[in-house]
Amino acid sequence: MDKENRAWQWASHTIMIALSLLCVLPFILLFMASITDEKAIVSEGYSFFPTQFSFQAYKYLWMQADQILRAYGITVIVTVIGTACSLFITSLLAYPLSRKDMPGGQAIAFIVFFTMLFNGGLVPTYMVYTQLLDVKNTLFALIVPWLLMNGFNVLLMRTFFKTTIPVAVLESASIDGAGEFKTYFRIVMPLSLPILATVGMFQGLAYWNDWNNGLVFVTKPHLFSLQNMLNRIMSDIQFLSANSNGSVSESLSQMPSETFRMAIAVIGVVPILAAYPFFQKYFVKGMTIGAVKG
Amino acid sequence: MSALTQSRKRMKIWRYWPLYLMMLPGLAYMVLNNYLPMFGLSIAFKDIDYRKGIWASDWIGFRNFEFLFKTEDAFIITRNTLLYNGAFIVLGLGIAVVIAILLNEIRNKFAARLYQSLIILPFLISIILVSYLVYAMLSIDTGFVNKTLLPMLGIDSISWYSEPKYWPYILTFIHLWKGAGYSCIVFLAAIIGIDPEYYEAARLDGASKWMQIRTITLPMITPVITMLALLGVGRIFYSDFGLFYQVPMNSGALYETTNVIDTYVFRGLLQLGDVGMSSAAGFYQSIVGFILVLGANAIVRKFNKENALF
Numbered sequence: 368m369d370k371e372n373r374a375w376q377w378a379s380h381t382i383m384i385a386l387s388l389l390c391v392l393p394f395i396l397l398f399m400a401s402i403t404d405e406k407a408i409v410s411e412g413y414s415f416f417p418t419q420f421s422f423q424a425y426k427y428l429w430m431q432a433d434q435i436l437r438a439y440g441i442t443v444i445v446t447v448i449g450t451a452c453s454l455f456i457t458s459l460l461a462y463p464l465s466r467k468d469m470p471g472g473q474a475i476a477f478i479v480f481f482t483m484l485f486n487g488g489l490v491p492t493y494m495v496y497t498q499l500l501d502v503k504n505t506l507f508a509l510i511v512p513w514l515l516m517n518g519f520n521v522l523l524m525r526t527f528f529k530t531t532i533p534v535a536v537l538e539s540a541s542i543d544g545a546g547e548f549k550t551y552f553r554i555v556m557p558l559s560l561p562i563l564a565t566v567g568m569f570q571g572l573a574y575w576n577d578w579n580n581g582l583v584f585v586t587k588p589h590l591f592s593l594q595n596m597l598n599r600i601m602s603d604i605q606f607l608s609a610n611s612n613g614s615v616s617e618s619l620s621q622m623p624s625e626t627f628r629m630a631i632a633v634i635g636v637v638p639i640l641a642a643y644p645f646f647q648k649y650f651v652k653g654m655t656i657g658a659v660k661g
Numbered sequence: 662m663s664a665l666t667q668s669r670k671r672m673k674i675w676r677y678w679p680l681y682l683m684m685l686p687g688l689a690y691m692v693l694n695n696y697l698p699m700f701g702l703s704i705a706f707k708d709i710d711y712r713k714g715i716w717a718s719d720w721i722g723f724r725n726f727e728f729l730f731k732t733e734d735a736f737i738i739t740r741n742t743l744l745y746n747g748a749f750i751v752l753g754l755g756i757a758v759v760i761a762i763l764l765n766e767i768r769n770k771f772a773a774r775l776y777q778s779l780i781i782l783p784f785l786i787s788i789i790l791v792s793y794l795v796y797a798m799l800s801i802d803t804g805f806v807n808k809t810l811l812p813m814l815g816i817d818s819i820s821w822y823s824e825p826k827y828w829p830y831i832l833t834f835i836h837l838w839k840g841a842g843y844s845c846i847v848f849l850a851a852i853i854g855i856d857p858e859y860y861e862a863a864r865l866d867g868a869s870k871w872m873q874i875r876t877i878t879l880p881m882i883t884p885v886i887t888m889l890a891l892l893g894v895g896r897i898f899y900s901d902f903g904l905f906y907q908v909p910m911n912s913g914a915l916y917e918t919t920n921v922i923d924t925y926v927f928r929g930l931l932q933l934g935d936v937g938m939s940s941a942a943g944f945y946q947s948i949v950g951f952i953l954v955l956g957a958n959a960i961v962r963k964f965n966k967e968n969a970l971f
Binding site: 371372375376378379380382383384386387389390391393394396397400408409411412413414415455456457459460462463464466468469470471475478479480482484485486487488489490491492493494495498499500511512513515516518521546547548551572575576577578579583594597598601602625628629632635636639640643647650651 | 785
């Protein structure tokens with residue numbers, strides 16, 4: 368029996384170590400490639416053990432700092448405003464739906480649920496936002512379409528409110544003369560921090576990683592988010608120098624293009640990896656916080 | 662009498678006006694973002710002319726669909742979408758279950774948590790960054806595979822971004838790499854929830870680990886597996902746009918094995934300016950997708966009402 372147990376431990380650890388390496392090694396390759404000398408890349412390719420190191424790519428990045436910081440700024444603004452607005456309207460819709468006494472709750476819950484089953488897809492949504500609302504090349508385009516709220520989050524929050532906030536608490540607040548808004552902001556919200564943190568984290572991640580809205584609605588480089596900038600550089604390595612105002616373009620010929628590609632990706636990965644330990648707790652919790660039912 | 666109850670009902674509704682007010686922003690957003698586009702699906706039956714405006718464009722019946730289904734593309738994108746998603750469902754669930762069982766076996770809790778954190782990493786990054794990682798591996802002149810791995814095996818370089826035959830494997834691998842660590846969390850939670858007494862009883866009867874997994878763990882998590890599989894089937898007509906568009910770098914040479922409905926609709930709308938074809942494909946996706954969700958749910962309901970979505 369003991370022997371069997373030990374064999375299982377060995378096997379489990381071995382397989383999990385292999386899988387963990389599989390998930391981590393590409394990031395290490397990315398980093399090593401970014402600090403390799405451009406000439407070494409040409410002869411030996413991207414490698415875990417480069418023969419010659421160089422920070423040329425990062426120096427070049429530094430020369431384009433204004434554009435990179437701008438893209439970072441756009442991403443931060445979009446993530447913060449988007450997540451805050453999203454939590455606000457999602458929870459304000461979810462809370463009344465959790466109240467069994469409100470007339471019409473069932474019907475409205477179905478209206479929310481139906482959006483999870485059926486949707487118009489890209490073309491009609493694009494038409495609504497460009498023909499009806501004209502959001503092209505605005506910050507709204509990065510925040511509002513698709514991302515702001517979804518039926519799943521509304522129903523997830525509704526389930527949470529339903530199961531964790533005792534009706535008695537709401538009733539006594541009402542007897543004490545608190546209005547619905549006061550009850551919501553003073554009692555319901557503070558009791559709902561776990562679900563707000565979880566949904567907020569998923570929303571924040573979605574905004575931070577979003578490139579789709581930028582690809583569809585934004586053509587002006589000065590509104591590019593970090594992801595959109597990375598996306599453009601992938602196909603057009605000269606993108607940054609083409610957009611900078613003159614002084615940098617003399618160095619265009621000496622741009623270390625292959626290592627530069629890797630360095631800019633490192634710049635994109637680092638914030639997520641750095642923040643991960645802090646939100647990891649909510650991450651696993653969020654996945655298991657409870658099933659959603661219509 | 663009925664007038665009285667009606668007015669009483671109206672009074673009751675009036676009392677709840679703050680709650681209705683709270684819901685207003687969210688519902689307004691759903692009308693804009695979800696319901697207007699649903700009605701907008703009707704543009705698949707129009708000959709869109711931007712000069713006339715969308716509403717004034719002419720109705721042309723099924724002409725867009727006739728054009729779409731006459732092309733070879735209609736078959737290719739349907740086939741690719743179904744085959745990829747089918748593979749993703751089967752392999753994705755299988756691997757996630759295996760990982761969850763192994764993680765649950767590991768006695769060293771610190772190690773188990775570390776492994777879990779590491780295998781979730783790929784889930785956190787955007788598909789744009791994934792395409793950079795893939796480029797570092799597969800770049801023709803500088804990639805790790807062509808420059809280090811293949812020479813070690815004595816194989817010639819392969820120009821990955823122009824050879825469609827490799828991409829079904831590459832894309833499936835990337836999908837699993839990115840998602841398996843995350844989806845195993847659900848199974849792990851289900852396994853942890855199993856009553857330990859079952860295992861104790863099994864051990865007393867001399868059941869091996871392997872037997873315990875086969876006769877206790879797997880049957881106990883089967884409802885979760887079925888539910889996730891059916892959810893997957895319900896969404897089988899939709900694919901991860903980023904995976905199929907960004908990772909192959911929109912390379913035309915690869916369309917045969919990388920074009921799916923979502924990428925077809927996107928390219929038609931924003932790159933080729935073929936709104937008719939694009940909206941017809943989108944309509945096809947929305948309607949068939951809807952039918953599949955309802956069908957999948959009906960099947961779940963038949964077996965187990967508890968697990969049905971609605």
